[in-house]
Amino acid sequence: MVACAQGLGVPCGSRMFRHALQAVAFLSEEKIAAKAEYMRKAFRWSDAQAGTVVSKLPTILAWSNDMIQSKAEFLISEVGLEPGYIAYRPALLTYSLDGRLRPRYYVVKFLKENGSLDQDRSYYSAVMVMENVFMDKYICPHKEAAPHLTEDYAAACRGEVPTRFRFA
Known part of the structure; x- marks a missing residue:
């Protein structure tokens, strides 16, 4: 689990590390990769942008695809935010x-x-x-x-x- 959390780009000593451990605790590497791919498509992020989001907000891996999709559609299509803008402000995604x-x-x-x-x-x-x-x-x-x-x-x-x- 520790290696997997670090593989997400979350340093062992960071405040997010505990959240990264919780996020990967019950997920296989295949499920993590599938979730990351889903996020990349939904938000139209590059690999680097998706990696930035996961390292800053590892709990996103536990979110349902429906939740990810609805937030992506709203923020990009309705609000008009650029995918990169969202990627570097992942705290925006934590709100209802x-x-x-x-x-x-x-x-x-x-x-x-x-x-x-x-x-x-x-x-x-x-x-x-x-x-x-x-x-x-x-x-x-x-x-x-x-x-x-x-x-x-x-x-x-x-x-x-x-x-x-x-x-x-």
């Missing part, structure tokens, strides 16, 4: 698609389309902040211009898509 990634995307897109947010404001910065910071930076300042934003964001976090968040 329906509980964080999608709702915050809707808010950022809504605010940008309504001129309430700079077009160059990154989606990544909106996803990575804690909930209270997100509320303070993205929701509260726009209460007058978008009075339903708080409720719409809460609904999106519950898996609903408010009509104001439906984009053509």
Whole structure:
């Protein structure tokens, strides 16, 4: 197991090593290779990019193919992120698609389309902040211009898509 974890590019003394050991504990080398190949195809990553992700986020090896596919489709097709951008920011993948990634995307897109947010404001910065910071930076300042934003964001976090968040 130790050799396998190190083979993923996770150094023995790193904080991620324990996670790498857990990720490979019940996986054969064939299953690890198959999962890595699936990730490469889903995210359109090179071998090096997939290796970077696995070394920084070894738990991705335990994820279902459906989870990998749905996050890849959302981040690449809907959000429009480049595969390389995602590969070097694998923490983005750790967040819930329906509980964080999608709702915050809707808010950022809504605010940008309504001129309430700079077009160059990154989606990544909106996803990575804690909930209270997100509320303070993205929701509260726009209460007058978008009075339903708080409720719409809460609904999106519950898996609903408010009509104001439906984009053509």
